[in-house]
Amino acid sequence: xxxxxxxxxxxxxxxxxxxxxxxxxxxxxxxxxxxxxxxxxxxxxxxxxxxxxxxxxxxxxxxxxxxxxxxxxxxxxxxxxxxxxxxxxxxxxxxxxxxxxxxxxxxxxxxxxxxxxxxxxxxxxxxxxxxxxxxxxxxxxxxxxxxxxxxxxxxxxxxxxxxxxxxxxxxxxxxxxxxxxxxxxxxxxxxxxxxxxxxxxxxxxxxxxxxxxxxxxxxxxxxxxxxxxxxxxxxxxxxxxxxxxxxxxxxxxxxxxxxxxxxxxxxxxxxxxxxxxxxxxxxxxxxxxxxxxxxxxxxxxxxxxxxxxxxxxxxxxxxxxxxxxxxxxxxxxxxxxxxxxxxxxxxxxxx
Numbered sequence: 001x002x003x004x005x006x007x008x009x010x011x012x013x014x015x016x017x018x019x020x021x022x023x024x025x026x027x028x029x030x031x032x033x034x035x036x037x038x039x040x041x042x043x044x045x046x047x048x049x050x051x052x053x054x055x056x057x058x059x060x061x062x063x064x065x066x067x068x069x070x071x072x073x074x075x076x077x078x079x080x081x082x083x084x085x086x087x088x089x090x091x092x093x094x095x096x097x098x099x100x101x102x103x104x105x106x107x108x109x110x111x112x113x114x115x116x117x118x119x120x121x122x123x124x125x126x127x128x129x130x131x132x133x134x135x136x137x138x139x140x141x142x143x144x145x146x147x148x149x150x151x152x153x154x155x156x157x158x159x160x161x162x163x164x165x166x167x168x169x170x171x172x173x174x175x176x177x178x179x180x181x182x183x184x185x186x187x188x189x190x191x192x193x194x195x196x197x198x199x200x201x202x203x204x205x206x207x208x209x210x211x212x213x214x215x216x217x218x219x220x221x222x223x224x225x226x227x228x229x230x231x232x233x234x235x236x237x238x239x240x241x242x243x244x245x246x247x248x249x250x251x252x253x254x255x256x257x258x259x260x261x262x263x264x265x266x267x268x269x270x271x272x273x274x275x276x277x278x279x280x281x282x283x284x285x286x287x288x289x290x291x292x293x294x295x296x297x298x299x300x301x302x303x304x305x306x307x308x309x310x311x312x313x314x315x316x317x318x319x320x321x322x323x324x325x326x327x328x329x330x331x332x333x334x335x336x337x338x339x340x341x342x343x344x345x346x347x348x349x350x351x
Contacts, residue, residue: 001053003042006042006045006052006053007038007042009056010038010041010042010056011034011038011344012344013056013060014340015033015034015037015340017059017060017063018034018037018038018041019037020059021041021052021055021056021059022037022040022041025040025041025044025052026040026041026044033343034340034343034344035343098313098316098329098330098331099313099316099317099318099329101311101312101313103318104301104303104313104318108301118143118146119142119143119293119297121138121142121291121292121293122143122146122147124291125147125151125264125289125291126147126150126151126154128289128291129147129151129232129262129264129289130154130262131286132262132286132287132288132289133262133263133264133265133280133284133286133288133289134262134263134264134265134288134289134290134291135238135265135267135270135273135276135277135280135288135289135290135291136264136265136266136267136291136292137267137268137270137273137290137291137292137293138268138291138292138293138294139268139293139294139295139296139297140268140269140296140298141296141297141298142268142293142296142297143297144236144266144268147264147266148164148234148236148264148266149179149182151232151234151264152164152179152183152203152232152234153183155231155232155262156183156187156202156203158231159202159229160202160229160230160231160232161202161203161204161227161229161230161231161232162202162203162204162230162231162232162233162234163203163204163206163211163230163232163233163234164179164203164204164205164206164234164236165205165206165207165208165210165211165233165234165235165236165253166205166207166208166236166237167207167208167236167237167240167246168207169192169193169194169195169207171236171237172190172192172205172206172207173190173192173195175205175236176188176190176197176205179203179205183203185198186198186201187201187202187203188201188203188204188205189201189203189204189205190204190205190206191204191205191206191210192206192207192210193207193209193210208235208240208246208249208250208253209249211233211253212249212252212253212256214227215227215252215253215256215257216256218256218258219256227258230258230260230261231260231261231262232261232262232264233253233257233261233262233263233264234264234266235250235253235254235263235264235265235266236266237266237267238250238265238266238267238270238276239267239268239269239270239271241270241276242270242271254280254283254284255283259284259285263280263284263288265280273290273292274290276288277289277290299319300319300320301313301318301319301320302314302315302320304329304332304335304336306335306338306339307339310335312329312331312332312335313329313331313332314328314329314332315327315328315329315332316328316329316330
């Protein structure tokens with residue numbers, strides 16, 4: 001089989017079969033689209049074309065064995081030599097109907113105003129950070145910023161300097177605008193590689209690299225007055241501790257942070273918060289407190305937007321089913337197939 005013939009045959013197969021063919025051959029194949037999958041399979045087969053063709057033929061024969069009865073008779077051995085396939089259990093689609101687009105969109109929007117009441121984990125974190133270091137690991141949208149703002153307010157009321165760090169200059173600029181509106185522009189400063197304003201303010205916004213450099217200067221004897229009065233350091237997006245290139249910056253910042261300052265680490269995606277808390281306990285003067293919360297305050301809903309503008313729920317259920325990726329909405333399935341047909345080589349020739 002020539003390369004062109006193999007490419008054409010692969011293009012005739014559904015994406016699911018191509019992903020099965022890519023298992024063990026292509027790393028992270030599940031992230032590739034159909035055309036990219038075909039390219040990667042052809043590249044991989046340059047050293048073992050026979051193996052790819054053999055596996056493709058085996059998958060096609062297995063698919064024919066599970067095909068409709070009329071088609072099955074064309075490709076299977078005589079009935080007296082054929083083994084009966086085990087009966088498959090009915091799909092959940094036959095038990096519950098899929099949600100409609102209207103019900104999927106229901107409730108999405110700005111909620112009605114209501115009095116703010118801190119969640120128990122927020123109260124716990126604020127109580128703990130007044131006495132020791134704290135690691136907060138909660139889902140996105142749960143209210144980490146409230147804890148950071150309230151902890152900063154209390155520290156400034158106690159005449160202590162507060163430093164808030166983020167991994168990105170753009171995020172630091174956003175926080176500078178937000179905190180200036182909350183506390184007043186005279187109480188908030190920013191120090192980044194591009195911007196230095198109100199550097200003697202009680203609340204300083206900066207990137208983590210800038211704070212690390214300030215701590216380097218302090219360790220070498222060039223004491224900065226801001227560090228002498230430092231009472232709270234807030235490290236946002238603390239999952240960067242695991243970053244292969246920039247993680248060392250977070251580690252050194254934590255190690256060189258003055259002992260009188262409390263550390264508040266915020267993250268929605270840190271994978272091992274207990275390990276981080278244990279590490280802080282081993283290198284800092286007080287035991288670190290882990291505040292963990294797993295319930296998502298703002299539920300997620302998954303949808304699919306087709307290039308033609310059609311919007312549909314991605315799954316049959318209103319929420320995202322955990323561990324059941326096959327429970328796709330029937331309309332999403334139809335749109336997937338439609339897009340697949342449009343992107344096939346034969347589809348391009350029909351345009």
